[in-house]
Amino acid sequence: MSLTLAARTQQMTSSAIREILKLTERPGVLSLAGGLPSPDSFPLDALAQASERVWRTQGAQAMQYANSEGLMPLREWIARRVSLPHWPVRPEQVLVTTGSQQGLDLLGKVLIDPGSEVLVEQPTYLGALQAFSAYEPAYRPWLADAQGPDPQALQPRNAINVPVRAAYLVPSFQNPTGHAIDADRRAAMAAALRAHRVTLIEDNPYGELWYDALPPAPIAASAPHQTVYLGSLSKVLAPGLRIGYVVTPPDEAPGALALRARLLQAKQASDLHTPGFNQRLVLQLLADGFDLDAHVASVRQRYKAQRDAMAQALTHHLPDGCLWQVPQGGMFFWVQGPDGFDAAASLPDAVEQGVAYVPGSAFYVDATLASRQQMRLSFVTLSVAQIHDAVARLAEHLRRKGRRSC
Numbered sequence: 001m002s003l004t005l006a007a008r009t010q011q012m013t014s015s016a017i018r019e020i021l022k023l024t025e026r027p028g029v030l031s032l033a034g035g036l037p038s039p040d041s042f043p044l045d046a047l048a049q050a051s052e053r054v055w056r057t058q059g060a061q062a063m064q065y066a067n068s069e070g071l072m073p074l075r076e077w078i079a080r081r082v083s084l085p086h087w088p089v090r091p092e093q094v095l096v097t098t099g100s101q102q103g104l105d106l107l108g109k110v111l112i113d114p115g116s117e118v119l120v121e122q123p124t125y126l127g128a129l130q131a132f133s134a135y136e137p138a139y140r141p142w143l144a145d146a147q148g149p150d151p152q153a154l155q156p157r158n159a160i161n162v163p164v165r166a167a168y169l170v171p172s173f174q175n176p177t178g179h180a181i182d183a184d185r186r187a188a189m190a191a192a193l194r195a196h197r198v199t200l201i202e203d204n205p206y207g208e209l210w211y212d213a214l215p216p217a218p219i220a221a222s223a224p225h226q227t228v229y230l231g232s233l234s235k236v237l238a239p240g241l242r243i244g245y246v247v248t249p250p251d252e253a254p255g256a257l258a259l260r261a262r263l264l265q266a267k268q269a270s271d272l273h274t275p276g277f278n279q280r281l282v283l284q285l286l287a288d289g290f291d292l293d294a295h296v297a298s299v300r301q302r303y304k305a306q307r308d309a310m311a312q313a314l315t316h317h318l319p320d321g322c323l324w325q326v327p328q329g330g331m332f333f334w335v336q337g338p339d340g341f342d343a344a345a346s347l348p349d350a351v352e353q354g355v356a357y358v359p360g361s362a363f364y365v366d367a368t369l370a371s372r373q374q375m376r377l378s379f380v381t382l383s384v385a386q387i388h389d390a391v392a393r394l395a396e397h398l399r400r401k402g403r404r405s406c
Contacts (some may be wrong), residue, residue, distance in 0.1 A: 011133045027349070030376040030390035033356040035076045035175060035331055038306075039381075041299045042238045043290065050284040055225045058280055066276035068268045070096025070245070074279050077286065078245050082231060087221035093248050096261055098274045100205060100232040100244030104131035105247070106167075106270065107201055107228060110262040112137045117164035122148045123363030123370070125175045125203065128168055139365040142167065148181035151192035172207040172215040174331025176376035181330055183216035190222035200227045205235050208296050210329035211304040225253035233282065235331075241278045303331070303380050306387060310379040313391035319399055331380045334360070337373040337398055341347045344372065346401050353400075355393040 054062055069075065075091040083089045097103040104127065112118060114136035121142040122130070142149045149169065156163050169189075171181040181189070193200050194251040220227035237243075246263060267273075269385050285294070287369075310333055311326045321338030325355040337343060344359035360374025361367065377394075379387060 008136060011136050013130055013133060019343055028354050028365060029351060029356055030354060030382060030386055030393065031356045032379070032382070032390055032394070034381065035356050035378050036298075036381050037235055037239060037331075038302065040121040041302060043285075043295055046285060046288070046290050047238065047281065050281055050288055050290075051287070054277065054280050054284050060285075062280050064276065065139045066273045066279070068264055068273045070094065070274060071186070071276070071279045071283065071369055073283055074243075077283070078231070078247075082218075082229070084217055087217070087224060089247055090250070093250060093260075094278065095246045095248065095260070095267065095268065096274050097244040097246055098271055099234060099239075099242040100203065100230045100246075101127055101131065101232045102267075102270065103158060103244050103246040104128050104201070104203070105134075106266045108132040108135045108137075108265050108339075109266045110259065111199065111201075112165050113165075118163050119153060119167035119198075120365055121126040121169055121174070122366065123176055123360060123374075124168065124365070126362055127168055128201075129365060132168070137165070140164070141364075141366045141369055143369075146188065147185040148179065149189075151185070151188045154189075154192040154196045154198045155192065156196065163197045165244025167193075168201045168203065169219070170203045170206070171219060172204055173209060173332075175206070175330070175335040175359065177334055178325070178330045179334075180215050180330075186216050186219050187222060190219050190226075193219070193223045193226040194227045198226065201230065202227050202368050203230045205230075205232045206330040207231075208236050209300060209303060209331065211300060211307055212328045215329065218249065225249050225256075228259070236292070236299065237282070239280065243274065243278060248312075306379045306382070306384060309384040309387045310391070313388045317388075317391045317395035319395060322398070331378050333379065335375050335377055336371060337375065339373075341398060341401055342372045346397070349401075350394065350397045353393055353397050355390050355397065357394065363399060 048240050051405060072091060073095060075094040078094050079089040079091045108131050112132060112135040116137050117140050118137040119142045121144060133239060142153050145151060154167060171186060186335050200219060200223065201219040204218060207215055218229060220229040227249065230244065233241055238367055248260045251257060300344065307327065314324055324333055324334040327333060344361055347359060350356060358376040360376060361370040361372065364370040380392060
């Protein structure tokens with residue numbers, strides 16, 4: 001049999017992070033690589049009790065097909081949770097997705113044509129690049145200064161004034177850098193979006209994981225007609241539920257109803273609907289009185305202690321020439337190793353020495369902008385003691401590489 005793959009598959013890539021996670025499965029490796037929430041943060045008892053109630057009272061409905069938009073009570077709850085006084089979200093704007101990763105894929109499918117110019121900050125979330133690349137965009141790196149990506153980059157660059165098709169941004173505690181965009185830059189971004197008719201895909205999986213100060217309001221709150229907003233329960237409840245959501249612009253926004261209809265059609269073609277049992281489980285959990293805000297506050301407290309431990313360990317152990325900033329939220333430190341260090345080339349040796357990280361080059365669409373010395377370190381899945389041990393191993397690895405390069 002002759003099998004011919006579609007040309008678009010040439011644009012598909014594997015997740016460097018998922019491949020690295022395979023390496024970390026060997027005994028004795030302390031992984032700073034995976035962006036996984038701590039399993040100790042999952043409310044397993046509450047989920048077990050809610051699950052039993054769903055089976056007992058809604059078993060047949062939970063096992064039946066569900067509507068593609070998501071269960072209306074869950075959409076209503078999501079709309080209330082994300083709404084702000086100056087950004088009211090209606091349930092009809094909410095599409096429940098199978099994780100926010102599916103939301104990225106659906107948006108790529110309905111917004112991106114081959115050759116469409118898509119602006120992406122550098123570095124950026126690897127999973128977004130995976131989702132969009134299958135639709136063959138022309139990526140334009142979105143350069144940044146200390147405050148974040150430059151709003152002026154949203155201006156058309158060509159003589160016929162064709163706007164950027166879409167821009168992608170993680171404004172709060174970004175993956176991989178942990179950087180958060182301040183209120184002034186968000187306001188400037190919203191103004192530029194309105195002025196230049198650009199659609200922003202605002203991805204906010206980490207916004208509730210703040211440790212020092214609440215981040216500013218989403219850009220969507222200031223530019224609702226130009227912004228498609230993505231959220232998820234993966235980082236605040238449990239990723240295995242695969243409950244994400246897309247908030248589309250309000251009805252009166254130009255093209256909003258067409259976007260909503262096409263997203264729904266793409267969702268139907270993809271998986272018909274997000275598992276009904278999982279949606280009902282979340283609703284039952286809430287009906288049982290589970291306080292999600294209190295739970296998230298406890299997760300923040302846990303992660304803040306781990307963040308602080310990572311900062312202390314980096315300061316104590318890493319050799320001269322390493323650079324980093326302490327993130328104000330999220331799950332990651334972005335570290336630059338010393339001169340001569342090549343994070344990608346030396347990763348196998350690091351794993352042999354019992355520690356793993358993600359090379360920074362994986363997060364760039366333009367390799368010329370990447371530094372070989374950069375790496376992403378996650379701090380939420382290891383204990384405080386393990387964090388210090390892992391960073392000590394990493395520091396010894398960096399010293400060995402430095403001695404070999406001399």
